[in-house]
Amino acid sequence: MRKSIPSSVKKELRTEVGFGCPVKGCGNPYLEYHHFDPPISVKPHNNPEGMIALCAQHHKKADGGAYTAEQLHALKRDKTNADLVKGNLDWLRKDLLAVVGGNFYYETPKVITIDGIDLVSLVRDKEGYLRLNVNMLSLESEERIIIEDSSWENIGSPVDLRSPPQGKELEVKYANGDYLYLRFVELKTEVAAIKRYDRDIFSDLTFPLTAVEVNMTIAGTNIALTSESSQIEGLTMMGCLSSHCGGGVLIENSGISWRQNPIWKRELLVEQTEHPNVLKVHFGRR
Template sequence: MVSRHVPLAVRRELRQEANFGCAYCGTPLIQYHHIVPFSEEKHHDPERMIVLCPNCHSEADAGTIKRERLYEMKDSPYISDKVEHGFYFESSKPVIKYGGLWHKITNPNQKQASVLRIRGKDIITIYFEDNILTFDIAFYNAKGDQIAGVEKGDWWADTEKLWDMEYKKKALTLASRSHGLGLEIEYDTDEDLVNILGKFFYKNRLVELYTDRTVVNQSTILSNHATAGAGGVSVK
């Protein structure tokens, strides 16, 4: 019996095929769409699958984006080269700005860094490979249940309709009004700088990341610090 879980090798092939973004619109958060529906035939054939963002995935499921168009996008994805990816850096030493920290990646061999950790749990982790920035993000509700997440660009949520997602001009926004959570990531190409803003919850800690400070349960704990390497915001 074929599992609903898409194998790692297939996911990797599909991401590379579309240059790490939605094949239809370029959004850097993706899901795996079966052009030939899984309900019609239980398969994970990469020749009949495509990576789409949640919005385009829903439209494809509804038939708004036709199968023929999806096959066309497999051959000619929105991002024609990885250099066009929303978070592709010309520099090998980009700067990540979040929560009052200026985090400069000075080691070209550095593959990942923790941006935000709450009570020992990594909430935001960034990866920098082949000049492309990807990230892991974990969203939790007040009960401590994980309700959504990103794993190197792969997006999932327990209830999609509770989340708003927007991507334009190298800026990604995620928001859940019902849970009071959100994330903004914007790439300034002139400065080779990524700004990360957000609101996260984990084990009775409400953490808000602003450009110049980190606020925990409405109290500022950090403001305007520079760092390099793998340092990040850690909340106990």
């Protein structure tokens, strides 16, 4: 359930834990916000002194009573661990290479956009850290994953959710077949990139960099993307490298009636044209 937490409170809570889950050995940068002193069931509040930023896994454990209020206050005060967590996220400060649909997009923050909705994008904060944004589409009138600036805003009821410590993987599956898998890979040299992707096209990139490999399926549609290939209305274009584009994979005017997150009443920003049922697909736009 979405909590109406002011953005200033979220920022304060993220900052105090070093922008990663403060549970020792975790450091996952995708955070939720736990009310514990007092619990929100006792008194609804958004007092940052009685809240803490945790990853989804440890938030669930906290809701189940795995940590005392004293333990959570101690995690909030542990600045040494917060500095360690922040230091371990330096891979999010490197240049970004998005790998999706068998193509490569260098320093291109909008990775996948469909009908005006940015499904996967990464933006940099004032300190240069990449913050993940996800807005998953579906034909089902059910809640789907939403992440805004690395903050979990919605999850829904996935049959499987996996987000290991350090945040270099994120996988979510839903019963109807909707699927998203993100994997972040640190590439120290051009040689490492060539070895991983079997392409000799990276000579103009700045290393080391961080690659995000994107795999996504929207069930009931012809939209299926992996890091190695694409399936969009039978169109295929692979092995291309685009740099500093306005966006990566762009699908316009799909004609699909998206139905996810009905409670949120989110508006779909669909641009109408003279031929609204014509599908336009672009792999990289400048």
